[in-house]
Amino acid sequence: MTQLRLFQARPVVALVRGAIGVVTIATFAVSPASGQKDDLAFINGSGSDQSATYDGPTALERGHYAVVIDLDENRLYFKQGDLTLWSAPVGTGTGMRVITNDNDWEFSTPTGQFQVQYKERDPIWIAPDWYYIENDLPVPPANDPSRHREGVLGVAAVYISPSLAIHGTDKPELIGERVSHGCIRLENRYAMRLYHNVQIGTEVIIVGGEQVKKNARVVDLRKGYDPSLASKGGRKKASVDKVYQRWIEMDTDELADVLEEELEEDVDDSRWDEVALILVDRAQNENDEALDVLFERSLDLPTRAIEREWGTLLADVYRRAPEWTLEMLSGRTPRERRRLAGMMVEASVTLYGGDLESRSTPWPTSRLSREAVGRRAGRGWDLLAEAERRHRTRTGTARTRD
Template identity: 40%
Template sequence: MHFRRLPRLFPALIAAALLAGCSAVGVGSRSSAPDPRVAAPPADQPPVRRDLKYVVVDVEANELRFMDGQTVLWRAPVGTGTGFRLAGTDRHWNFNTPSGTMYVQFKEQNPTWIIPDWWFIENKRPIPPENSPLRRQEGGLGAAAVYLGNELAIHGTDKPELLGRRVSHGCIRLSDANALRLFHNVQVGTPVVIVGTAPLLGEQPDSVAAFTRAARRVTRAPNPLDRLSTAALLTRLERQLGAADTAAAWTATAHTLLERGLKEDAPALRGLLSRARQAGTEARRDEYGTFLADAFSRGSLRVTVSLNRIDADARERAAADIVDATMGLWHGGLDDQTTPWPTRRVPRDRLGPEGQAGWLAIQRAEEAYRTRFGASRARTAGRN
């Protein structure tokens, strides 16, 4: 398959600038969760709409919830900041998880942790220069990270047994499986609402540093699904999507197929698209759409061409899923300069004949979305 190269927009902020670092450091207690409260966002950001998709992190319950309106699509325990304070020679750090409304700035798989000064101070080691290789820890942030800015991220961990407690230097920690799941669920600009408060605990005792991982390369176990053929994975996915229970095993299968599909495995991508809106529950169908939207955001041209090569009914379903999920994660207006309409990513005049049917299906899905939601979304004050 031949792909014409399209210009790509790279994030202005890189992960190292967004995150100064966080890691497991201690233990805490778990308390009951308050009702979610949506704080006022920054003045230059759209308000969080309670009828769209967003993420809630409850620091009192140590729980993350991926929301679709008032429906919890999934929830998982997280690790949040210990609340301790650490003093250095010329500055100090408060290891709490801040509350408020934030927005996804960037996301990546297999991130490298750039170890900050406080790690060396609490472990009583000399602080190396900024560009020292001693500051790089492969695997230190788990399988995936979603960066929120202000040195804060939601990321994976190799110590899932500590989740559900106050165990970090401020970042929000998920199991690796759930970190990958969230990676596929959200887009740049998705709101993350951090609610609840946790007490500050004063100066960090030396004993707390004993819970900190040594700065080392963390080796992740290989994905067992990588051993399966694409055909076997598609059969597995179809069975899991149609199951009556609420198990999330399908997300690992979809992740494996999605990553293959974005790396030249055309049958994997076509199979993933063909199964749009085939899940056994409404919540699963809604979440599956976010996986397709993620595939489109990361491989717009490849997905558009793949839509062209599946049957017409499946093409319309997949295009509708891509549009509905993309716009459901966007809380601004429908006509802002930065509104992420999928057709804006792939101008039609840059496509060859192999992409026309896919592009037109996406355009029809966008028109249908405007018809259904244009009036209600027009009331949203968007970004300009």
């Protein structure tokens, strides 16, 4: 196994839009305020040694799902193999270095190969010491409630290390710029989309950014405060999307009609993903009608890219409400059951960036045992088990049991 330590710059092969390039891991450490979920990627001489590991080909080389972030383009790509499912602009680290009497911080977005560690809706930002220092404010005690800030990280966050996340924003006007302290910012629409697309273990590859590091500022606050460090962006009150608000208020039958219309739109104009995610939220709260719409539309999708992304949404519904999803699956026709079970299995295992023969592979049936579910859900469990067998036969993969 090749191990990439974030304090030892070593090469890692990464795929970006089909091209193989060599990038290096950036050095970064945890925040001085340990354990905080904040917007940073630090260099700190006393930081702990964190590492990212991989074994063999990348997820994309194996035809799996992965998130690719190109720091030179400031753009995120959600891909499966060589197929880009969607992309969006991002905000990334400034690369700036700030020196104080007690700390030496570098606000770069690290490059390399990572995996999703966990994800969170409506995350609370715990403001670290550097936020107060940059804004010439007194630094409160580490556990002071005043550090807790709602909305700063947007509607959702996907963490790829304890202190590094891809998250939404309260400053959409700064997307596309190099303004963060290391984290990757997305517009809230895309932060929510990514949240539902990925699972624990999904591979994230970050490349580029060498020029940012070369041109980065060094600010020495031992010589006095620099007003240019003050937080950028006006934190304007977000404008209300009246169309989206109307969708939220619709009943599920009406929303199904809107979904149909959006799926027929040109890809650059369509907002099908936003409509589908409203249905996903309802389905995860065990709304029968919403999951019926998602199941029904799964059978006839307009493009391969939408089909591949749709599987990740079904996998996410199953993640939140597995037994109920199995009950709903068992009520479909035989043809539909086979198709839907196959989509959920394929998405669940190919969202995982690791070895499919390892004990940690997220085979859907491992979420709950056959004996633990009721009779109706048991029929759905059997459908998933059969779909898993078909997947293992097709890919030549064995399943390792505990």
